[in-house]
Amino acid sequence: MEKILDKLELWKDIFIKNIPNITIALVVLIVAYFSSRYMSNLVNRAIGGKIKQKSVRNLVSRIASAVIFLLGLYFAMTILKFDDTLKTIVSAAGVSGIVVGLALQGTLSNTISGVVLSFRKNLNIGNWVETNDYAGEVIDINLNYFVIKEADNNMVVIPNKMILESPFKNYSLTTKMRIAIECGVEYGADLEKVEKLTKETITNNFNQKKLEKEVEFYYTEFGDSSINFLCRFWVDSENALEKLKAKSNAIVKIKQAFDAAGINIPFPMRTLEFVDDNKLNIKEIAKQKVSAN
Incomplete structure (x- = not known):
């Protein structure tokens, strides 16, 4: 029990000693978060006139946003003196990358498919498409999935891999x-x-x-x-x-x-014939509709 208390006391001293660094690191993370959002909007507006495809604009802005936030995270870890830990993680990433890649093969496939779909000129956000037995307006194309809004207002989320590997009909390509x-x-x-x-x-x-x-x-x-x-x-x-x-x-x-x-559109009718009081003969015939005259 004394060892546990001594350890907790040591951690408390380390925490108090590093309060300024922790505060600065939190400020850096907050600034990085809002900067990444601002960068996303800025990039979207900057390339809006040059790139007509909304899916490509969204992809580029998301990548720029992620880069800004990762830089902020790196600076925050550096302030907290986690450089050695970061280097260890980067070194281990090379070894474990193969294992993680195999485990996340489906996710990586969807990510690559999302990049490919974002750059396809015959498919864009706002188009009305039909694919994988679903039809509706394309709401979003991101790095993981493809979102369609059906006519009944239901949202359908389809993995990018299925969209890329399946035929689709785009009604918006022609007027x-x-x-x-x-x-x-x-x-x-x-x-x-x-x-x-x-x-x-x-x-x-x-x-x-x-x-x-x-x-x-x-x-x-x-x-x-x-x-x-x-x-x-x-x-x-x-x-x-x-x-x-x-x-x-x-x-x-x-x-x-x-x-x-006065042109009639005929339809099949059923005629019942009463042969006598005890028997009923039912005949199925196709009879044209006639006027009351």
Whole structure:
């Protein structure tokens, strides 16, 4: 017990003796912390006009911030006279680096992948992408993971390695998207009139002339209750949500145009035949919708 008390007394004397150094070291760490944050913002603004990719700007600013903080940490350890300890750590890092590298192989792979992704010109923060069965807006690309904000406002965090090794679809690389709508009309309809009306409806509501595109219209098959067709057209869009809204609007406009022109869109119906009082014969038939007349 006396040895423990003597040791504690010795540590107390050392602590009191080094209070000025500890105070200076803490001040250096605090200054280094705020300086690193300021340096991050400064670098981001300085290279903002030269580097358009936000992911690259973020990467460079984070590296600059880390360098400033590490320098502050080094000065703080020097003030506390931990030079020998620091040299020992650096020397041991070379020996243990291989072991740590093997243990952190997945993490290092994600870090390298994050650097590669940051410099890719076809992928940037703010783009709407689809990859690994997820689709959404790219929120962040850092050294460990890739963050996507889905349409339902959920955040998806994906390791960088998976993004780099998997195909992805970037909707933001082009400003135009093609939409395909499948529909059917009754067998008694005037097919030429249907085609003309559909093309006019799409052209008038989605300005195909401005996009320098033409509406495509093709009859595809004789269905059970209708003659089916495929209509394809282009819209100004950079993400899947805008495409979905445009498709919904097109369906509404086509339906309104068909109703105004008296063109029916048939649908399968079930007919029940009562043979007698005790038996019921059910037939599944495809019957066209007819008017009340």
